[in-house]
Amino acid sequence: MNWSSLVDVIGVVGSLLSLLGVIIALVQIRKTLAAARAAAVAAKDTQLAIARSVLLTDVSACVRSVEEVKVLVRVEKHEAALMRVTDLSTMLIQLQSLHAQQAANERVDFTKMLSQLAVMRESLEQRVNNQEAEINPVKVNTQLSNISDQLNRMLGKEKYMIGR
Numbered sequence: 001m002n003w004s005s006l007v008d009v010i011g012v013v014g015s016l017l018s019l020l021g022v023i024i025a026l027v028q029i030r031k032t033l034a035a036a037r038a039a040a041v042a043a044k045d046t047q048l049a050i051a052r053s054v055l056l057t058d059v060s061a062c063v064r065s066v067e068e069v070k071v072l073v074r075v076e077k078h079e080a081a082l083m084r085v086t087d088l089s090t091m092l093i094q095l096q097s098l099h100a101q102q103a104a105n106e107r108v109d110f111t112k113m114l115s116q117l118a119v120m121r122e123s124l125e126q127r128v129n130n131q132e133a134e135i136n137p138v139k140v141n142t143q144l145s146n147i148s149d150q151l152n153r154m155l156g157k158e159k160y161m162i163g164r
Contacts, residue, residue, distance in 0.1 A: 059155045066148040082124040
């Protein structure tokens with residue numbers, strides 16, 4: 001075998017090895033791309049799970065606040081009830097936007113709940129500033145029970161929804 005034949009063989013072998021290297025690189029790039037896509041899907045799923053957990057936690061806190069306001073109204077602690085209703089309104093406003101992003105088919109009527117709380121807050125404010133203003137505990141607690149029921153339905157649907 002002469003020198004030029006050896007150079008040709010080395011050239012062919014080098015070209016084959018280069019082609020093999022390109023093929024291996026392409027396979028590795030595909031695997032990396034697939035892993036990146038899987039990571040993006042996993043990150044999105046994690047974000048949704050966290051948002052759902054926050055939603056469940058916040059709705060549970062609202063339900064507890066509603067029950068607290070009911071007790072405060074019954075025992076005529078109107079100033080404390082006013083503070084709690086204000087806090088509850090704030091939580092519901094925040095929940096409204098989170099729920100709008102998350103929500104399934106049926107929407108909770110946050111606007112109605114917030115309207116009822118606004119009227120309730122006004123009545124409590126009048127009572128705190130004017131001892132002669134009347135608060136009807138039965139009416140207030142009925143409205144609060146309706147709000148609590150809506151929130152508990154929402155909680156039940158979100159909590160036991162399969163595949164989310």
